[in-house]
Amino acid sequence: MKSVDQLTEEFRANGLKVTPQRQSIFRALSGSSVHPTAEAVYALVSAEMPTISLRTVYQTLNDLASMGELSSLDIGSGSTRFDPNLEPHHHLVCTSCGRIDDVHTVFPGVDLPAASAAGFQITATEIVFRGRCADCASPATRSQQPNTGDTHA
Amino acid sequence: MKSVDQLTEEFRANGLKVTPQRQSIFRALSGSSVHPTAEAVYALVSAEMPTISLRTVYQTLNDLASMGELSSLDIGSGSTRFDPNLEPHHHLVCTSCGRIDDVHTVFPGVDLPAASAAGFQITATEIVFRGRCADCASPATRSQQPNTGDTHA
DNA sequence: TTGTCGATCAGCAAGAACTGCCGATAGAGT
DNA sequence: ACTCTATCGGCAGTTCTTGCTGATCGACAA
Numbered sequence: 001m002k003s004v005d006q007l008t009e010e011f012r013a014n015g016l017k018v019t020p021q022r023q024s025i026f027r028a029l030s031g032s033s034v035h036p037t038a039e040a041v042y043a044l045v046s047a048e049m050p051t052i053s054l055r056t057v058y059q060t061l062n063d064l065a066s067m068g069e070l071s072s073l074d075i076g077s078g079s080t081r082f083d084p085n086l087e088p089h090h091h092l093v094c095t096s097c098g099r100i101d102d103v104h105t106v107f108p109g110v111d112l113p114a115a116s117a118a119g120f121q122i123t124a125t126e127i128v129f130r131g132r133c134a135d136c137a138s139p140a141t142r143s144q145q146p147n148t149g150d151t152h153a
Numbered sequence: 154m155k156s157v158d159q160l161t162e163e164f165r166a167n168g169l170k171v172t173p174q175r176q177s178i179f180r181a182l183s184g185s186s187v188h189p190t191a192e193a194v195y196a197l198v199s200a201e202m203p204t205i206s207l208r209t210v211y212q213t214l215n216d217l218a219s220m221g222e223l224s225s226l227d228i229g230s231g232s233t234r235f236d237p238n239l240e241p242h243h244h245l246v247c248t249s250c251g252r253i254d255d256v257h258t259v260f261p262g263v264d265l266p267a268a269s270a271a272g273f274q275i276t277a278t279e280i281v282f283r284g285r286c287a288d289c290a291s292p293a294t295r296s297q298q299p300n301t302g303d304t305h306a
Numbered sequence: 307t308t309g310t311c312g313a314t315c316a317g318c319a320a321g322a323a324c325t326g327c328c329g330a331t332a333g334a335g336t
Numbered sequence: 337a338c339t340c341t342a343t344c345g346g347c348a349g350t351t352c353t354t355g356c357t358g359a360t361c362g363a364c365a366a
Contacts (some may be wrong), residue, residue, distance in 0.1 A: 012364090015312095016312085016313090017311095017313065017362085017364070018364095019310060019312095019363070020362095020365075021313080021314070022313090031155070037351090038352085043177075051315075051316095052315090053315060053316070054312085054317090054353095055278050055314085055354085056313080056314060056315080057312090057317085058353065058354075059313090060354095062263070070181065074227065074228075074229030075227070076227030078351070078352070079351080079352060080352080080353085080354090088310095091294065092270070092271070093274070095276070096318070101271055101273070103265065105228050105265065105266060107262055107263050108259070108262065109260050109261065109262035110260050110262070110263060111262070112245070112256065112258065112321090113258060113280055117282075118243070118254055118286070118287065119286065119287025119290070119291050120245055120247070120282070120284045120285065120286050120290075121255070121284045121285045122245075122282045123248070123283055123284045123285070124282070124284070124285065124286035125280065125281070125282050125283075126261065126277070126280070126281045126283065127279070127280050127281075128274070128279045128281070129265055129270075129275045129277070130275065130276055130277040130278075130279070131273045131274045131275035131276045131277070132273065132274045132276070133271070133272060133273050134271065134272025134273065137272070144352080149245075165335085168341095169342090170333075170334050170340090170341060170342065171335095171339085172333075172334070172341090172342060172343075173333095174342080174343070175342090177319095190323095191323085191324085192323090204343090204344075204345095205343085205344090206344060206345070206346095207324095208324095208325085208326095208343085208344085208345090209342080209343060209344080211324070211325075212325095212342085212343090231322070231323075232322080232323060232324090233323080233324085281351070301308070307366100308365100308366085309364105309365095309366085310364095310365090311362105311364095311365105312361105312363085312364100313360100313361080313362080313363090314359100314360085314361075314362095315358100315359085315360080315361090316357100316358105316359100317355100317356100317357095318349080318355105318356085319354100319355080319356085320353100320354085320355075320356100321354085321355095322351100322352090322353095323350100323351090323352100324349105324350085324351095324360085325348105325349080325350080326347105326348085326349075326350095327347090327348085327349100328345100328346095328347095329344105329345105329348105330343105330345100331342105331343085332341105332342085332343075332344090332345095332363100333341090333342085334338095334339100334341080334342090335338105335339095335340095335341100335348100336337100336338090336339090336340105
């Protein structure tokens with residue numbers, strides 16, 4: 001995703017103010033390529049700004065998403081995850097702990113023949129690989145509980 | 154999906170009773186290859202059995218899913234959809250009206266290189282094509298509202 | 307520097323989708 | 337015929353997300 005400075009510019013250009021809360025959310029997102037839930041972002045930001053409300057986090061996340069600086073994923077885990085990675089890519093989801101990895105492999109063959117498209121105008125192709133991640137698949141007893149969004153990508 | 158008779162056998166084999174409610178749900182599902190929500194199944198079954206409870210529909214749908222006679226889809230539309238089609242296939246989702254079509258095309262190239270799998274043991278690969286269906290894309294003003302589960306597949 | 311208007315806050319509630327609980331009754335299968 | 341399961345109504349709880357309100361804070365422009 002873009003840098004904090006770029007996001008600052010972009011918010012101003014859209015007439016949105018760049019508040020400390022929003023800056024903190026920007027930093028939380030631009031750090032690494034995770035796929036946090038809103039709650040996870042809230043937890044991160046709360047550490048340095050304890051009075052921020054969950055409401056504000058949702059608000060800013062949605063602002064970012066509608067500006068196209070973020071995409072939201074729904075991979076069936078109940079809660080929406082936010083993906084700061086703007087490049088086209090796919091996902092690898094652990095069915096056991098909920099961890100999500102990015103897959104940057106390009107699959108050239110995945111185009112729908114016109115015959116199958118039935119008049120659809122396709123705008124996006126998402127591939128989700130599901131399985132068990134190394135931690136969950138290993139015999140050693142590790143974290144088997146669904147985590148809360150800090151996916152190690 | 155299997156025939157109503159086969160499902161009846163299978164339920165009995167699992168020690169589950171074949172009640173009129175369940176039979177009606179079987180019929181509602183085995184008709185065509187739609188991807189109904191639980192509410193949609195409820196609506197269908199209610200037509201011929203007005204006293205059935207939504208609770209029972211969820212129950213039976215989950216029974217079928219855990220017996221592997223049905224798979225549940227979460228395409229980010231809020232509610233779970235149930236897919237009676239057991240063959241491996243992919244989906245075409247209209248971002249405008251929520252319609253879901255099946256895609257039976259096989260994509261041979263879609264295997265994740267070991268390098269990208271990061272220790273994941275992949276058990277399923279789902280491809281979702283998103284776009285606008287013919288009805289929603291056409292200039293003529295048609296149904297633009299999200300429908301309730303009666304996807305024409 | 308000052309003023310304005312947007313952002314944030316707390317806190318509560320609603321909404322959707324789904325599941326749990328209960329006692330009572332109907333009915334499937336043996 | 338009998339037993340045990342399924343279903344019923346009906347309500348409440350859960351989780352995730354958004355709406356509302358009025359007051360205050362502060363970013364940004366004049």
